[in-house]
Amino acid sequence: NAGVTQTPKFQVLKTGQSMTLQCAQDMNHEYMSWYRQDPGMGLRLIHYSVGAGITDQGEVPNGYNVSRSTTEDFPLRLLSAAPSQTSVYFCASRKGTGGDTEAFFGQGTRLTVV
Amino acid sequence: AQSVTQLGSHVSVSEGALVLLRCNYSSSVPPYLFWYVQYPNQGLQLLLKYTTGATLVKGINGFEAEFKKSETSFHLTKPSAHMSDAAEYFCAVRAGGTSYGKLTFGQGTILTVHP
Numbered sequence: 558n559a560g561v562t563q564t565p566k567f568q569v570l571k572t573g574q575s576m577t578l579q580c581a582q583d584m585n586h587e588y589m590s591w592y593r594q595d596p597g598m599g600l601r602l603i604h605y606s607v608g609a610g611i612t613d614q615g616e617v618p619n620g621y622n623v624s625r626s627t628t629e630d631f632p633l634r635l636l637s638a639a640p641s642q643t644s645v646y647f648c649a650s651r652k653g654t655g656g657d658t659e660a661f662f663g664q665g666t667r668l669t670v671v
Numbered sequence: 672a673q674s675v676t677q678l679g680s681h682v683s684v685s686e687g688a689l690v691l692l693r694c695n696y697s698s699s700v701p702p703y704l705f706w707y708v709q710y711p712n713q714g715l716q717l718l719l720k721y722t723t724g725a726t727l728v729k730g731i732n733g734f735e736a737e738f739k740k741s742e743t744s745f746h747l748t749k750p751s752a753h754m755s756d757a758a759e760y761f762c763a764v765r766a767g768g769t770s771y772g773k774l775t776f777g778q779g780t781i782l783t784v785h786p
Contacts, residue, residue, distance in 0.1 A: 561714075590774075597680060599761060599776035600715075615773065647714060656765050656772045657703045657722035662714035 559583050563648050563663035570638040570670045578633040578666050580648030587653030589631040590615070590660070591623065593644040600647065606631055607653060638670045673698040673764050677777035685785050690734075690749040692780050694762030697743060704745040705763040705774070706736055715761065721745060732756070757784045 564579045582589065587608050592600040602615030606625040620642060622634040631650075635642060645667050649660040678693035696702060703722050707715040719730025726738040732755075736747045745762060759781045765772040 592776075597778055599675075599778045601776075602773055605773070649715075657720065659705075659717045659720065660715075660774060662707075662716070664714045665712075 561648055561650055561661050561663035563646075563666050565666060566664065567667050568669070570635070570668065572638060572640060572670060574638050576635050576638065578635075578646055578648075578668075580631045580633065580663060581629050582631075582648075582650040582661070583629065584650060584652075584661065585628060586650035586661070587628070589625065589648065589650045591621070591631070591633045592647045592649065593617065593642075594647060594665075595644050603633065603646075635668075640670045642668065643670045644668060673702065673766055673773075673775050675762050675764050675775055675777035677760075677762050677780050679780055680778060681781045681783065683783040683785065684752045686754055687751050690747070690752045690756065690782065692747040692760050692762075692782065694736075694745045694747065694777060695743055696745060696762070696764045698764055698766055700766050703765045703772070704736075704738060705765070706730065706734070706745075706747050707761045707763060707776075709759045709761065709779075711758075718747070718760075752782075752784045754784050754786065757782055 561582045590605040591603040604623040606612045648663045651660040652658045674697045676695045705720045706718040719728045721728050721738045729735045734749045759779050762777040765774050
């Protein structure tokens with residue numbers, strides 16, 4: 558199993574550009590989430606999905622869009638990149654059978670906005 | 672609402688010494704509690720979790736944590752540190768009793784192990 562796969566691993570964007578961070582999982586997990594990691598702030602939830610066609614906002618959703626057309630894929634779109642979006646982004650997935658299930662994380666995408 | 676506070680953003684120990692990483696949480700309902708480890712340039716990996724039952728939880732790599740409801744704490748310990756334990760550690764809480772509960776992370780603690 559590949560687990561959770563994120564692409565790209567690194568990206569540099571200019572202010573105002575748009576891009577999509579890809580996330581795919583092959584574990585047939587219902588729940589998927591996007592987090593951003595900033596020094597001293599832990600991980601903060603951007604958006605999440607409890608199944609195909611269902612998404613919701615997390616703690617810091619502004620400037621980001623998501624969609625979930627399949628169980629496997631959960632892309633994160635930056636509409637107009639800003640320097641404040643420089644961060645490391647993690648995608649996670651877990652089974653939806655209970656609140657105690659483990660979240661599996663991808664390797665992360667390191668994004669720099671200049 | 673739920674929150675997590677990790678006491679100490681950096682902890683430094685000598686190889687062979689006790690590792691103690693502190694975590695306090697707040698939750699309006701009985702929580703699920705997790706410890707994750709992040710090695711440099713990698714994603715997060717689950718060390719251990721508390722759901723219900725035994726309050727002393729054993730995880731991978733010799734780590735364990737004890738859930739203390741009266742102190743709202745879930746501190747992570749390891750009797751003898753190894754160089755390979757150097758990493759960043761995150762405590763996280765999720766509200767119990769719901770199917771989808773948001774996972775809230777602490778700020779992280781960077782563990783340094785000296786020879």
